[in-house]
Amino acid sequence: MKPSTAYLALYNAAQACGWAAILVVLVIGVTQRETPEQLYDRAAPLTKLVQGAAILDTLHAAVGLVPSSPAMTLMFWVGRGNALFAITEPIAALHASWWAVLMLGAWAAAEVIRYPWYAAITLGACPGWLTWLRYTMFIPLFPLGTLAEMALMWTALPELQSRRLYSLGLPNPYNWAFDYHRFIQIVLLLYPLLWWQLYSSLLRARAKKLGGSKGGSSKGGSGEGSRPPAADILRQETRSKLLKTQ
């Protein structure tokens, strides 16, 4: 096995474990009727770690280790980072909000499928049902996560303004002024557009990967013990892409 393959498999497996732990903590906490604040206190530290580490996704794309677009992965990371580190973390009232719990939960539920899928693809052993999950579960989870992020930003606006967080006023030696509160208002306006860009490209990818051969993959798969065609095509495509980047 190539070192880069082993590294990628390990990285994706580590991310998968981290997000799984977050999801488990949240699920157990919810069943035990913990308050949002307790849930956030439990889940946030690990989330900050794994979400912060996810900048590596962009690095891997930038050096050609994976076929993803560096620009897209960076946009994704910045969006999530902003919601978690810049908005939710510094504003105590948001820790007690169900929106924060929903955001962490939606993220974790999606990543607990996405990272194992990446790991399986890297090792060339991806079952059809995992591909199906990866290209289907985003449909409800992505809008939920985005909605939660927007709700948190909206709720944060008054405090962003009163505390003038991350803002710079003139005069200063950089000859620049930045009003983060106004910036977030503009981000909120643009969010649906940016979300739709990502969402529609995932839907298109879904049509390509799961559409496959007519009547092949959607018939519940492994009848004769052979893997559904769509997953095969997918594996071959990804393998040849990984080989090309060497």
Next chain:
Amino acid sequence: MKLEVVSRSGRSIATLDVNPDSTVAELKKKFHGLKKTYYPARQRFALPVKAGETRGQVLSDDSKRLSDYGLAEGGKLEFKDLGPQIGYSTVFFWEYFGPLVVYPLFFFLPQYLYPHIKAPAGGTQHALVQKLACAYWCFHYAKRIVETFTVHKFGHATMPIFNLFKNCGYYWGYAAYVSYFVNHPLYTAPNQTVSVACLAAAVLAQLGNFWSHLILAGLRKPGEKEYRIPKGGLFNYVSCANYTFEIWGWLLYSVAVQSIPAYLFAATGAAQMTQWAIAKHNRLRKLFDGKDGRPKYPRRWIIFPPFL
């Protein structure tokens, strides 16, 4: 010979009867006669996809004959509508005209553009660096407009009209963003000696950029279509020497005015130029591979020694 024109989805659009020795340009004129909406600049024809290809070969050279592309009786052509087109020089003019007008607005009319700031008694006083920066900015864009109509030779005649709005948005937007802060009443002027020296060096960079444009314009004689290896000036060492000087110009401008928006503008421009430079450098290296009597592309920096 009869050629069948199909859409990209395979639907038959028209049948054209043309002479095999006629040029692509003549084909496009004939097609325009049949379909009035699609003037020649909007038309793109491609051959059907052959085995081993992902896309069909495009009939990109208007002066080539149809037979040169291997077209014969009963041949098929795939048509793509490139959308409404606009001339390169038109786009260049409008995208450069904006900054030429927008930037000085903040310098000359602060009472209207900073209405929330009370005007000081006796009118706004500008530091020397703000005055020189405004002059440099206007000189730069005036130079670009002059080059558009006197120096540049464009490889393509037109681009999609959407680019007009995209490019103008970029140039006009950044002009306003940079100018707002550099000409702000609460602007903090940096060390004057350093600033003046930087702007002087920036002017030299602009001269270098102009010289590079002259070299590029002189690479092909009128009517020639082939790529040539750029030579002369900084091109002997850098594939895209024109971009090198341009990046230096904006870097020096930013240091002179000490404003974050200026640095952001310089960085954005540099990033785009780097993308273009890498593509051009690789295209030239692939073309000039040293085989079959072709010269070998010399080892050169791509855009910005000593980094890339």
